[in-house]
Amino acid sequence: MANINETIVPDPNLYEYEAAGSYDIDDWQSETTSIGSSMYRGLEENGRKYQTLKATESFTPSDEKQFESYEAGHITALVMEADRENPLFRAPIKNPKHILDIGTGRGSWAVDVADTFPDATVRGVDLFPPPIEWLPPNCILEVDDVLQGWTWQEPFDLVHLRILEGSFTPEEQKRLYAEIYKNIRPGGWIEQLELTPHFVSDDGSLPPDNILADWGQTLINAGNKSGRPFNLFDTCQDHIKEAGFVDREIYLAKWPLGPWPRDKRLKEAGTVNHEHWSIGMEGYGMFLFTKFGDPVPWSKEEVQVYTAKLRNELKNPRFHIYHEAKRVWARKPFPEEEAAAAAAVKKEPKSP
Numbered sequence: 344m345a346n347i348n349e350t351i352v353p354d355p356n357l358y359e360y361e362a363a364g365s366y367d368i369d370d371w372q373s374e375t376t377s378i379g380s381s382m383y384r385g386l387e388e389n390g391r392k393y394q395t396l397k398a399t400e401s402f403t404p405s406d407e408k409q410f411e412s413y414e415a416g417h418i419t420a421l422v423m424e425a426d427r428e429n430p431l432f433r434a435p436i437k438n439p440k441h442i443l444d445i446g447t448g449r450g451s452w453a454v455d456v457a458d459t460f461p462d463a464t465v466r467g468v469d470l471f472p473p474p475i476e477w478l479p480p481n482c483i484l485e486v487d488d489v490l491q492g493w494t495w496q497e498p499f500d501l502v503h504l505r506i507l508e509g510s511f512t513p514e515e516q517k518r519l520y521a522e523i524y525k526n527i528r529p530g531g532w533i534e535q536l537e538l539t540p541h542f543v544s545d546d547g548s549l550p551p552d553n554i555l556a557d558w559g560q561t562l563i564n565a566g567n568k569s570g571r572p573f574n575l576f577d578t579c580q581d582h583i584k585e586a587g588f589v590d591r592e593i594y595l596a597k598w599p600l601g602p603w604p605r606d607k608r609l610k611e612a613g614t615v616n617h618e619h620w621s622i623g624m625e626g627y628g629m630f631l632f633t634k635f636g637d638p639v640p641w642s643k644e645e646v647q648v649y650t651a652k653l654r655n656e657l658k659n660p661r662f663h664i665y666h667e668a669k670r671v672w673a674r675k676p677f678p679e680e681e682a683a684a685a686a687a688v689k690k691e692p693k694s695p
Contacts, residue, residue, distance in 0.1 A: 346594070346595065346596050347595035347597060347667065349597070350545050350546075351545070351597060351599055351604045351609055351663070351665060352605045352606065353546075353603050353604065353605060353663050354604060354605040355605075357602065403510075403626060403627065406626075407474065409622075409626040410448065410474055411622050412618075412619055412620075412622040412623030412626065413448040413449045413623075414451055415615050415616070415619035415622060415623075416506065416619040416623070417448075417449070417451040417452060419598060419612050419615045419616040420536065420668075421455075422611050422615060423598060423608075426608070431452065431455055431456050431459060432456075432501065432503060432534050432672070433534065433592070433594065433670060433672050434501055434532035434533075434534045434672040434674075436500055436501055436532055438460075438462070438463075439460055439463045439500035439501050440462065440463050440464065440500055441463065441498065441500055442456060442460070442463055442464070442465045442466070442500060442502075442503065443465075443466050443468065443495070443499045443501070443503065443526075444456070444465065444466065444467040444468070444503045444504075444505075445468060445469075445489050445502065445503065445504045445507070445519075446468075446505060446506065446507045446510065447467030447468055447469045447473065447484060448469060448473065449473050449474065449475065450467045450473040450475050450484045452467070452503065452505065453465050453466070454467075454478060454479060454482055456482075456503075457478075457481045458479055460481075461479070461481060462481075464481055464483070464497075465481060465482045465483070466482075466485060467482070467483070467485070468486075468487045468489060469484075469486065470487075470488065471486065472484075472486050489519060490515055490522075493522060493525075495526065498526055498527060499527050499528065500527075500528060500532070501532050501533075502526070502527055502531075502532075503533075503534050503535075504533075504534070504535040504579075505535065505536040506536065506537060507535075507537070507575055508537060508538070508566070508573040508574075508575050508576065509566040509569070509571050509631070510571060511571055512571055513572065516578075516582055517585075520582045520583060520585070523586065524586040524587050524588065524675060527675045528675070529675055529676065529677045529678060530674065530675065532672055532673065532675070533583055533588055533672065534670065534671065534672040535670070535671050536669070536670050537575045537668070538576065538598070538666060538668050539559065539667045539668075540558060540559035540562050540563065540573070540627075540666065541559035541666060541667070542555045542556065542558060542664045542665070543664065543666070544664050545663070546663055548661055549662045553662075554649075554653055554656055555653060555656050555657065555664065558624075558653055559666075561628075561637070562628060564637050565631035565634075565637065566631060566635075568637070569631060569634065569635045579671055580669075580671045583671055583673050587675070587676070587681070588674060588675055588676075589673060589674055589675075589676045589680065590673055591671065591672070592671070592672050593669065593670070594669070594670045594671075595670075596667070596668045597665040597666075597668075598612065598616050598665055598666055598668045599616065599663075599664070600616050600617050600657060600665060600666070601613050601614070601616075601657065601660065601662070601664070602617075602660075603660055603662075603663050617657055620657065621654050621657055624650045624653055624654065625646065625647065625650040628646055629643070632645070632646045632649070633646060
């Protein structure tokens with residue numbers, strides 16, 4: 344497991360393959376099952392499909408190509424947590440009964456959790472229908488807007504969020520965490536996983552003028568212009584605390600891109616994570632760059648050329664690149680804890 348304080352050691356054997364002309368990143372990628380389920384009709388723009396549930400537009404597509412990217416991201420998260428008894432979440436819950444997955448995407452996390460906890464009811468919710476044909480009997484995938492009033496009757500033992508950068512305005516972020524707090528039972532947990540799009544290297548192998556070094560800030564700038572900033576990686580722990588949660592824990596890790604690490608598990612994670620970004624980059628950028636590109640909106644073709652260059656650079660085995668991932672989990676206090684905290688605040692001396 345590569346936590347944020349550890350340097351990932353490169354695998355020197357990759358250079359032998361490169362010197363022999365036999366290196367190809369595609370040779371390292373795991374075969375994945377193609378997503379073939381039919382999609383509900385959505386908004387089509389620049390060759391990609393988007394959700395139509397909300398009047399406001401979503402920057403991430405809801406089409407087969409993007410769902411494949413989500414699946415690769417899910418697998419990467421599992422591999423990075425594979426040394427743990429439960430790789431799906433870190434919140435210390437033993438026998439959950441009601442679980443909610445916000446931004447469920449393809450529904451992979453919700454399905455896996457439902458399989459792991461057959462006595463729990465697991466709900467996955469997103470703005471678009473997932474292309475999935477089979478579900479465990481205790482898993483329910485719903486199309487809904489979590490910014491509207493929640494109608495679920497049972498309080499949740501765990502609410503899980505993952506990779507929601509650029510999905511909400513600052514005001515919507517505050518509303519969402521308040522709603523989550525309201526709908527978790529006392530003693531229940533929230534857990535969130537976010538990724539930064541900044542690609543970096545510890546050994547200087549990624550030149551600062553390389554297009555990969557520019558990708559993260561380019562995406563963030565467009566998100567900020569859209570009014571839905573890419574700031575949850577930096578702020579989610581603060582939102583969780585401000586909502587009232589306690590016993591907050593934060594774990595930072597380095598997720599490699601490509602099979603360059605020497606460590607077997609990190610090599611596997613990097614291989615799948617390469618697929619996650621290689622497949623998903625155009626989808627992450629198409630809406631934002633054609634609407635809020637800098638200095639002016641880009642054309643569809645400009646986005647395609649830009650992301651094609653990114654994908655080509657991702658194949659370079661001499662770039663020992665990674666991005667950071669942050670996992671935050673915290674508990675909703677019991678009523679007596681809330682009362683004690685409120686009393687303590689009242690006793691604090693007021694500033695003159």
